[in-house]
Amino acid sequence: xxxxxxxxxxxxxxxxxxxxxxxxxxxxxxxxxxxxxxxxxxxxxxxxxxxxxxxxxxxxxxxxxxxxxxxxxxxxxxxxxxxxxxxxxxxxxxxxxxxxxxxxxxxxxxxxxxxxxxxxxxxxxxxxxxxxxxxxxxxxxxxxxxxxxxxxxxxxxxxxxxxxxxxxxxxxxxxxxxxxxxxxxxxxxxxxxxxxxxxxxxxxxxxxxxxxxxxxxxxxxxxxxxxxxx
Amino acid sequence: xxxxxxxxxxxxxxxxxxxxxxxxxxxxxxxxxxxxxxxxxxxxxxxxxxxxxxxxxxxxxxxxxxxxxxxxxxxxxxxxxxxxxxxxxxxxxxxxxxxxxxxxxxxxxxxxxxxxxxxxxxxxxxxxxxxxxxxxxxxxxxxxxxxxxxxxxxxxxxxxxxxxxxxxxxxxxxxxxxxxxxxxxxxxxxxxxxxxxxxxxxxxxxxxxxxxxxxxxxxxxxxxxxxxxx
Amino acid sequence: xxxxxxxxxxxxxxxxxxxxxxxxxxxxxxxxxxxxxxxxxxxxxxxxxxxxxxxxxxxxxxxxxxxxxxxxxxxxxxxxxxxxxxxxxxxxxxxxxxxxxxxxxxxxxxxxxxxxxxxxxxxxxxxxxxxxxxxxxxxxxxxxxxxxxxxxxxxxxxxxxxxxxxxxxxxxxxxxxxxxxxxxxxxxxxxxxxxxxxxxxxxxxxxxxxxxxxxxx
Amino acid sequence: xxxxxxxxxxxxxxxxxxxxxxxxxxxxxxxxxxxxxxxxxxxxxxxxxxxxxxxxxxxxxxxxxxxxxxxxxxxxxxxxxxxxxxxxxxxxxxxxxxxxxxxxxxxxxxxxxxxxxxxxxxxxxxxxxxxxxxxxxxxxxxxxxxxxxxxxxxxxxxxxxxxxxxxxxxxxxxxxxxxxxxxxxxxxxxxxxxxxxxxxxxxxxxxxxxxxxxxxx
Numbered sequence: 045x046x047x048x049x050x051x052x053x054x055x056x057x058x059x060x061x062x063x064x065x066x067x068x069x070x071x072x073x074x075x076x077x078x079x080x081x082x083x084x085x086x087x088x089x090x091x092x093x094x095x096x097x098x099x100x101x102x103x104x105x106x107x108x109x110x111x112x113x114x115x116x117x118x119x120x121x122x123x124x125x126x127x128x129x130x131x132x133x134x135x136x137x138x139x140x141x142x143x144x145x146x147x148x149x150x151x152x153x154x155x156x157x158x159x160x161x162x163x164x165x166x167x168x169x170x171x172x173x174x175x176x177x178x179x180x181x182x183x184x185x186x187x188x189x190x191x192x193x194x195x196x197x198x199x200x201x202x203x204x205x206x207x208x209x210x211x212x213x214x215x216x217x218x219x220x221x222x223x224x225x226x227x228x229x230x231x232x233x234x235x236x237x238x239x240x241x242x243x244x245x246x247x248x249x250x251x252x253x254x255x256x257x258x259x260x261x262x263x264x265x266x267x268x269x270x271x272x273x274x
Numbered sequence: 275x276x277x278x279x280x281x282x283x284x285x286x287x288x289x290x291x292x293x294x295x296x297x298x299x300x301x302x303x304x305x306x307x308x309x310x311x312x313x314x315x316x317x318x319x320x321x322x323x324x325x326x327x328x329x330x331x332x333x334x335x336x337x338x339x340x341x342x343x344x345x346x347x348x349x350x351x352x353x354x355x356x357x358x359x360x361x362x363x364x365x366x367x368x369x370x371x372x373x374x375x376x377x378x379x380x381x382x383x384x385x386x387x388x389x390x391x392x393x394x395x396x397x398x399x400x401x402x403x404x405x406x407x408x409x410x411x412x413x414x415x416x417x418x419x420x421x422x423x424x425x426x427x428x429x430x431x432x433x434x435x436x437x438x439x440x441x442x443x444x445x446x447x448x449x450x451x452x453x454x455x456x457x458x459x460x461x462x463x464x465x466x467x468x469x470x471x472x473x474x475x476x477x478x479x480x481x482x483x484x485x486x487x488x489x490x491x492x493x494x495x496x497x498x499x500x501x502x503x504x
Numbered sequence: 505x506x507x508x509x510x511x512x513x514x515x516x517x518x519x520x521x522x523x524x525x526x527x528x529x530x531x532x533x534x535x536x537x538x539x540x541x542x543x544x545x546x547x548x549x550x551x552x553x554x555x556x557x558x559x560x561x562x563x564x565x566x567x568x569x570x571x572x573x574x575x576x577x578x579x580x581x582x583x584x585x586x587x588x589x590x591x592x593x594x595x596x597x598x599x600x601x602x603x604x605x606x607x608x609x610x611x612x613x614x615x616x617x618x619x620x621x622x623x624x625x626x627x628x629x630x631x632x633x634x635x636x637x638x639x640x641x642x643x644x645x646x647x648x649x650x651x652x653x654x655x656x657x658x659x660x661x662x663x664x665x666x667x668x669x670x671x672x673x674x675x676x677x678x679x680x681x682x683x684x685x686x687x688x689x690x691x692x693x694x695x696x697x698x699x700x701x702x703x704x705x706x707x708x709x710x711x712x713x714x715x716x717x718x719x720x721x
Numbered sequence: 722x723x724x725x726x727x728x729x730x731x732x733x734x735x736x737x738x739x740x741x742x743x744x745x746x747x748x749x750x751x752x753x754x755x756x757x758x759x760x761x762x763x764x765x766x767x768x769x770x771x772x773x774x775x776x777x778x779x780x781x782x783x784x785x786x787x788x789x790x791x792x793x794x795x796x797x798x799x800x801x802x803x804x805x806x807x808x809x810x811x812x813x814x815x816x817x818x819x820x821x822x823x824x825x826x827x828x829x830x831x832x833x834x835x836x837x838x839x840x841x842x843x844x845x846x847x848x849x850x851x852x853x854x855x856x857x858x859x860x861x862x863x864x865x866x867x868x869x870x871x872x873x874x875x876x877x878x879x880x881x882x883x884x885x886x887x888x889x890x891x892x893x894x895x896x897x898x899x900x901x902x903x904x905x906x907x908x909x910x911x912x913x914x915x916x917x918x919x920x921x922x923x924x925x926x927x928x929x930x931x932x933x934x935x936x937x938x
Binding site: 045046047048049154156157158159160206207208210226227240241242244246247249252253254255 | 522523525537540542543544545546547548549554555556557558580581582583584585586587590591593594595596597598599600639
Binding site: 275276278279384387388389390436438457470472474476479482483484485 | 739740742754757759760761762763764765766771772773774775797798799800801802803804807808810811812813814815816817856
């Protein structure tokens with residue numbers, strides 16, 4: 045037996061995104077954001093997208109390019125504090141924004157990836173974040189029902205991959221990437237290096253290639269990936 | 275800043291277990307089972323324990339020593355197929371056994387470790403495994419409510435640790451260990467080697483030491499850890 | 505293993521398609537790998553936390569930390585990955601298993617499967633079987649056509665506690681390949697040296713037989 | 722940073738005990754580390770997936786993949802570990818954070834905290850703050866005693882949307898250290914050069930003042 049090869053061009057991979065899709069994007073700030081796949085998605089031009097990402101990056105970076113292109117109808121996120129443009133689009137009703145507590149967003153994605161319907165949490169009880177949520181009693185405790193979240197496509201950034209799509213992330217670029225890898229019908233990873241099978245140690249792989257449908261190797265990194273000079 | 279040191283003797287560590295405690299044990303078959311901590315627990319003699327483990331090992335190994343000592347009142351598990359002694363204790367009412375589907379047990383432990391109340395799953399609907407479980411409707415779907423599971427103490431086996439309690443497992447010895455590491459009030463890990471801080475690469479640590487309270491280094495491994503000759 | 509069982513396993517092996525992710529249950533299903541070409545592009549999964557299972561090893565070459573869910577000492581191949589038990593079943597429940605092959609006590613004409621419990625006789629716990637049966641995209645069963653007493657294992661309805669409802673798509677036996685179609689058991693292929701009458705006799709519910717000539721395995 | 726703020730941060734740093742796991746929120750709380758001895762045994766956590774935060778680095782020494790939740794370029798120390806965002810908040814929600822220090826718009830006399838939203842003016846999303854505030858074993862707030870207009874931030878009740886109810890145990894300000902006791906705001910320490918009358922005047926609800934002499938910081 046030999047593990048299947050999932051290497052794919054950037055264009056062939058991104059062609060899986062359709063109008064109206066829900067698209068998850070890895071990353072927390074710059075680290076782990078698939079800037080190259082996002083750029084390809086802007087070029088591809090699928091419209092009316094629901095984007096799931098921790099944050100909206102900063103103006104003129106990553107998610108903001110999608111916002112500028114008018115491709116995004118809805119954003120499920122935790123914090124837009126570094127992108128005044130995204131906040132303006134929200135405040136003027138040009139995009140619909142759903143805020144989640146950060147760990148709840150992470151957990152909803154993981155639940156989708158784990159084939160669950162959702163989970164019970166007490167986070168936000170007594171605050172406006174609990175409004176509208178289903179409540180369930182368990183013994184003497186009260187919980188909110190948080191529904192699982194899945195996507196049509198997930199776009200991920202990895203440090204290293206192999207041809208089967210096994211992924212390894214580096215430092216805080218891991219963040220939402222391994223969770224989103226589990227939670228989409230079509231999972232596309234860009235990697236700074238795609239290595240031969242066996243080059244990643246089996247104990248050190250962060251996402252098994254079973255979760256990954258397509259993997260594409262990045263050339264020289266654009267400056268979006270670099271340290272932000274403030 | 276320097277990370278705290280959590281190294282501890284086997285005896286001092288196991289002294290945290292009290293009569294009536296729920297104790298989680300890592301391992302799937304031999305790999306990942308904390309045989310040395312189990313032996314120390316038998317010596318320690320805490321009674322009326324609820325044990326949570328994937329399986330009951332084989333006769334005269336691991337969990338079976340706890341069963342033989344009469345310290346176990348209840349066993350939450352997935353499969354006892356390799357331990358006829360455990361099945362006999364169950365059939366004669368000497369221990370109470372709760373069977374969970376394997377992935378549901380894993381997920382219940384993880385939910386406990388993630389500070390959740392439980393999760394929604396459709397596994398077992400239409401079978402006797404669903405009997406007695408709370409049912410919840412989500413849109414047009416029906417789910418069972420699976421409650422989170424936590425323990426007073428978790429006993430883990432790791433390949434390598436550092437003095438802060440960061441853990442790395444090897445091969446299929448990982449199994450339930452990282453989940454149980456999250457899900458107990460007191461987490462005790464035995465490791466084949468306890469290394470200085472910095473010896474484990476930050477990207478390759480499987481369990482952050484934040485989850486681990488005590489770590490103890492094993493000497494020469496007993497023959498229970500070895501390949502089983504059948 | 506008898507010749508008939510060997511042919512059954514060899515036939516089942518042809519069910520694996522390039523690119524699939526497959527979980528082979530304990531017992532006969534694990535023998536399927538022996539019939540795959542060395543470079544066949546498939547990924548085998550085991551519940552205890554491994555994708556990319558390599559060949560089974562004898563005890564003197566085995567690693568004490570590397571087993572499959574049945575306890576067999578296995579090996580890795582280039583690209584193998586280890587993960588915890590929650591991730592392992594996340595993979596199963598979220599639909600990443602293209603195929604699982606399982607053993608059976610009983611298979612019903614509606615695809616119900618019973619393979620984990622015989623009340624009063626055998627109740628070791630369900631292990632990972634229920635999630636494999638319920639969530640793999642395709643579930644195939646490998647079993648002898650009848651039990652040791654000669655009673656049919658393919659029945660109108662299961663009498664034993666179910667593993668999962670309506671999950672089985674195809675059954676490979678020592679006598680035939682049978683699909684679970686909307687109308688019930690449907691003959692697909694017959695084993696060498698077995699007559700149609702014998703298959704019908706050994707099957708516990710109506711067996712639909714197509715008009716066309718059926719392949720022989 | 723003014724001397725008063727600097728002293729406030731230095732005083733807050735003494736709240737960290739050896740062996741603690743601590744999350745320091747964005748802004749003033751992150752400055753607390755500058756006041757810890759180099760070998761102080763503590764583990765700092767950040768929500769985006771790191772335990773064992775090392776010193777902040779200037780841009781020319783920074784790693785593009787290593788930031789804290791506030792976007793600052795940080796470093797590792799021996800024993801640092803990286804993990805995903807679900808594990809990071811599992812740690813928070815399951816009670817492994819001994820202490821978090823957060824900023825505040827308002828703190829109520831019952832410990833309610835508001836620090837994420839000003840309706841119509843500021844609503845960037847709650848981020849990870851709600852889980853820190855609700856689940857850390859001890860929540861301390863670092864804030865100026867009054868807002869820029871001189872209005873009290875310590876109030877009888879919060880007027881802004883809550884981050885979490887009854888979560889705050891202690892408040893460090895540029896004027897005082899104040900505990901949230903069952904009876905309400907209770908003075909613990911006073912800042913150098915600030916009179917008791919000034920503290921009472923700047924506090925938006927009854928301030929309980931013990932009979933004993935209070936330490937000065």
